[in-house]
Amino acid sequence: MGTRLSIVAPADYRLARDVCSYGYFRLAPDRWDVPTQTLHTIFDLADGPARAHIAEAKPGRLNVAFDRVISRLEQREARAKIARMLRLNETEADLAAFHAIDPRWKDSGRGRIFRSPTLFQDVVRTVTSCNVTWPSTVYMNRRLCEVLGRSGAFPREGRLARARAGTLRGRCRVGYRDQRLIDLAKMFVAGVVNEHWLEDPGTPDEAVYKFLLTLPGVGPYAASNIMQLLGRYSRLAIDSELVRHGKSALGFVGDDRQVIRQLHAHYEPFGPHKFRSYWLEMWAGYEARLGPAWQWD
DNA sequence: GGTAGACCTGGACGC
DNA sequence: GCGTCCAGGTCTACC
Numbered sequence: 001m002g003t004r005l006s007i008v009a010p011a012d013y014r015l016a017r018d019v020c021s022y023g024y025f026r027l028a029p030d031r032w033d034v035p036t037q038t039l040h041t042i043f044d045l046a047d048g049p050a051r052a053h054i055a056e057a058k059p060g061r062l063n064v065a066f067d068r069v070i071s072r073l074e075q076r077e078a079r080a081k082i083a084r085m086l087r088l089n090e091t092e093a094d095l096a097a098f099h100a101i102d103p104r105w106k107d108s109g110r111g112r113i114f115r116s117p118t119l120f121q122d123v124v125r126t127v128t129s130c131n132v133t134w135p136s137t138v139y140m141n142r143r144l145c146e147v148l149g150r151s152g153a154f155p156r157e158g159r160l161a162r163a164r165a166g167t168l169r170g171r172c173r174v175g176y177r178d179q180r181l182i183d184l185a186k187m188f189v190a191g192v193v194n195e196h197w198l199e200d201p202g203t204p205d206e207a208v209y210k211f212l213l214t215l216p217g218v219g220p221y222a223a224s225n226i227m228q229l230l231g232r233y234s235r236l237a238i239d240s241e242l243v244r245h246g247k248s249a250l251g252f253v254g255d256d257r258q259v260i261r262q263l264h265a266h267y268e269p270f271g272p273h274k275f276r277s278y279w280l281e282m283w284a285g286y287e288a289r290l291g292p293a294w295q296w297d
Numbered sequence: 298g299g300t301a302g303a304c305c306t307g308g309a310c311g312c
Numbered sequence: 313g314c315g316t317c318c319a320g321g322t323c324t325a326c327c
Binding site: 127129130131132133136176216217219220221222239240241 | 322
């Protein structure tokens, strides 16, 4: 029997709604189990990988069951990772500030967008989502975990930094991203990516954006997306999906450049919450077609 | 600062 | 079954 943890979440936290709020909940090693409405994942902890099932005990309270006994040190590590991926740091007051600007999501309580347990994982996931269709992103992440991760966990930066380009390309099918991913991992290993600085509210968004653009494989779209994953929602991540949304859902006309101009103007009133407003709008569109995300097969 | 073309893969399509 | 085309952002070279 493994370790069980009880985690206090904000009172308005709802596991199903808030986990199934961004595509990364469908990327390995994460998996949403529809019948039990629990999040299954694998954490690479200090003493090795541990499988975890995260369940909602009651509103504002989560239970986590591990498949092995984990040490006190690992428990602290796991709590930090779970808090990051579930955005438990975003308080009810934070959500209220967002809902004051965009009241459309107040009744449903939406606003927390699922992310990865580490920044490195978020950045790699973002790079593997560029210039491919979603099934390829799913495949790449699965293979990265299977080929390079310990017992199916997401590979650590040190492991990816030591990988060969041929392995990434041949076995993980990351294509031309092979060397970029290795260089990216090396930058994390070397400490070039200062997570504390990137997450510090005192660091201006513009400085974070400029820095992210220096990372291999990270362009304007990826940098903007990584910013929202850092909790900075002031930028729209402009990709073909957003342009489609502008045309089909918002009725904008013209060529892509004209549509993008209209998108900027449309979301400007949401100020520091632009990305969230856009994303929840688009997510609501997905759910209108496919049903609630926590029921997706 | 703007633009064209290469990068790689999977899927759709026509033959 | 095979070849061709297209979608998807980033990067580099060039103007």
